[in-house]
Amino acid sequence: MVKEKKPLRIGLCGAGIGGLAAAIALQRAGAQVTVLEAAPELGEIGAGIQMTPNVSRLLIQWGVADVIGDNLVEFEELNMRKMDGTKVGYTKMMPDMRRDLGFPWWVVHRAHLHEGLVKVAEKEGARLLINSRVTSISYQSSPHVTVTTSSGATHTFELLIGSDGVNSIVRRTLFPYVKPTPPTSNCAYRAIVPYEQVRQDPVARELAEKLTMEVWMSEGSYIITYPISKGKDLNLVLAHHVPDNRLVDQVEDVSIEELRETYKDYDLRIKTVVDMIESVQRWPLLVTSLPSWSSASKNIVLIGDAAHSMTNHMAQGAATSMEDGAFLGRCISSVISGHITLADAVSIYETERMPKAHFKQQLSFLNGAIWQLPDGPAQEARDAAMKPELERRLFLRSSNLYGDPKTVLGVYGYDAGRHADEAIFQFLRGRRRGDWRVGRGIEKETYDDVMGLFMPEGRKGGARGGED
Template structure:
């Protein structure tokens, strides 16, 4: 009997063709399962602006060939600068690691190994549309079925075994496993957990905008911001601005975090004059760029908290924002969704090879990924608190603790989480596929009595 005849035939369905859903589709297809993605929209695409592809997921873009497709539209960031509201630099991270300095660091061996990995995996920024297009191209080349105009109307998952999905167009699909990758307003999550509602944890929300380089270059003051591809952050009480280049350094992406008088649950149209007034007192360089913003929207920062991600029969499971939406202060929302997809793909591979059941694969995924997602939610809260500090002793202590980084010295701990060694290891050095392989191996060893439970 050949190897293929020993493999289990699986048809996995995903609801939602966003970044996380497409990453999962690619990983599961590579695992050997048939994959169908149901997308509600009438065409494939991604709204929004820029997105950070940090090393924990840039490795997936490289491995899956997506980086080659996106090409020059991926921008590698050279440095990260934290500034006070007036532009005074208070924090610094060199995005390309310095190996010689790492050797002399208290965490030298760990940092050297980690930074060798980070150099391979890159720190990219990209327009969401370019990332999404690359994911679509790879998914389709692998044989993933992407069905548009397929808004899900109902699920029948009450019995152990296959799940039946009915769309608004009355089309029926039957899957061995259904994955809800349909974002913060997930139909799948509402079906499983109707009492759960993603909630803004505070009055914090964010403006998003894009300004063309061609316009910035005409301003003698503003153009100094784009002399090289850097990520810049201006910090102030209850607000900050972050900028970085996208689209092959043709556009500058801006995210302007701020607080409002009320909780924000949905994307809101905002008069651009209100945005400009809110950031009136900032560094002239960034203020000149803000004055170039033609229009903007206010985006909510919603957090989803669940005790389980799956149906009782483990034939429906959630991922990405459907399971664990988070505030944006560490730029890990989409990255965490991609990690989910890569992880569950490796678990599905073991089902295809008849080493796990689908139920066991889902249980391993939940057990291992839920704590990781919660940790990302907490770290994102933490960085938001650090970046939103009011003027005073705490802000002075934060800036003082980062002072030595300005001269290139690496610290054992830093309030600049983009260079803190523990954050580098926990967040940016994380390998979802390796984690999945280790978790499966441990499960199999325990089942076979090789190690104690």
Template structure:
């Protein structure tokens, strides 16, 4: 099969779209991004770059651009809503086991870093370019038109345009993201300097930690962002009705009332919030396909599989999609497979992974929202050994449950793509001569501890 020149058009310059652009450029694929907004920015507050994607930020050089705005926490504390400690995780232990940092960052800083690297690598980004029509046929280029009347032609169109995706609505007009329950979330940030002035609340910021307060139909998760200068809060709660769009100017009193019986320390910080928005938690799919029949239009990220936020995997899964898809399309440019085969492989491998994370994310929310009673007591008992530093084979705290940590946070999307490509091209896994051991199996069972690793914590951006 001959080498091919591929020009990819990415619709949407959010976190997923920019991550995909970086991956495509690293794979030698030409990229043009069409972004509807009239400036490149990211709304929202904090975001977790868990180890499955922090490693990508390191490889791509994005971590070096973000620099000190990446924050590492010392520990995670799981609490009942009254502040009773029921679980504890030493985050450095997870980082050392996986060989990757666990970072917290403001979405704006992450977005700026991704945009800078994508631009440096040669991705063309066009703002104020809302796509209004998309035409695709077998054996021809995909044609896009923007609201300004500009026309673009691409070999492959990637819909990275979020839950309200124009690309998805074109491919699958009957698919609508759904609020599976009445669960939604407030988001807010508070300066650390303000918290330090409160004699009760300041106890929570003596160290850089992530804290989770679990209550019936409401929880709070907090962590530092912006170089440790800002305290990020996500306040999960249930409403009488389902929420389908972001609501601004919500009642502060109403928000405070939801958490009035929580730990006085976190309640004092909640009472510092002067304005907030209520965010919907919309789920898309699982879809039967992420692509056009011609395999020249494909979805990724929230456009394909939006999920609830309880495992911090929405943006992370989008970034994984982009990295995997770029590996597949990169193989097309080298004549190893056709574009149709590349998209088929991407769907075959990534769709089950995304669906698994949608389910785990939903279940973690259920775990954190349990009412007082037998299930809540069983949850607390299952994570209690961690308070004494005892070894856990399983834990109801999915942030340090060994199985979940390895399946989600220990996942290596680029290695997965290379394995899948090797199976497709050669009909089997690549193995070492003599031993017959596949590299990823060796790394899974031996390489993780035998590789040279630094003794210090991942204190600097881009260090591994």
């Protein structure tokens, strides 16, 4: 009699965007997935989120895009402006992004994205358990991991994935001494204003004539706006430095006067929209740096903000979480087909994904600095580097990283599934030869290359860790 193979039990701690994406990828790979979520109901708070082509490809592949439908909004163009409204940079989004990368650059309300991910995760067969806050994790005394939840229930898995965000209990269990920190006093407000309200205002209505993304750059602050919810709402992310340069590590309530004061000197059109915001909270921008993403015995691994929270300036936090899930899904598929062990899968994931996430953390920080430069030589060099795209001339590089060809290909053109397949292939080939190489070392080169673009002569290479 043929003995039936036991399914591989994988537990996810956290049903955020990263946890749900991983649930879909892992369930598709053939694992038996249980997602433990602390909240009493499934959902996402907050406003809009960008789903750049590196992850719109996943939403399409997994069928999530079909579920979300028109709530995934594609916009025509990106305008980069100074705070007085002067246009300094430009990226044609539609149809160019789809044509160049094969996938759209979408913007969406977080609630719509989350709902789409939940529906598909459930359809794929993942078990989603709410009211299940993980309170303790036992993983050293056996190859399996047993977690206990706040209700006293226990669950045992071959692999536990920490997808529980920036305050992750899974990360704190593995690395109790690590604390996510804000690199500077830079924080963000998030807000939504109905397009109808913008259209009715004689000054602001010009901003609602077509569906665009606008970035308004100033010293120490910026505003980015884009449409969400079938183009009915305008989403705003407003970066700023806390007045006393305090380091903020928790969400804070802020008076509406403080918000208005920060943006009072911006172009009247966008200032008018900011004045329509009724209430806001200040979101910290925390960065997590870890020496490893897994337990020594490779039965626990981290994804998403739990592993690599980053500043928001490249719109890659959630996107990177989703890539993690897609990558792990391919590795787990190779475990289930018997080509590699679970420990191999976790090692391949960490080896390949850690430099990628680290690079995006650096790049996001850098883009925040680019968008918040004080007027002067560096800002002039930034604007000069964007000029060819504004004049619709051919260009090879730009300090507008949302349109810079090399960054676009490397970040927004990245295919996590393909990367995983290549890494597994290299691993299997290397194992035969006994020379599997750890790390690839291309990221620093790309970072320095981008840095060199906008820094004035004499300061090149000097902005790493500089003021954001």
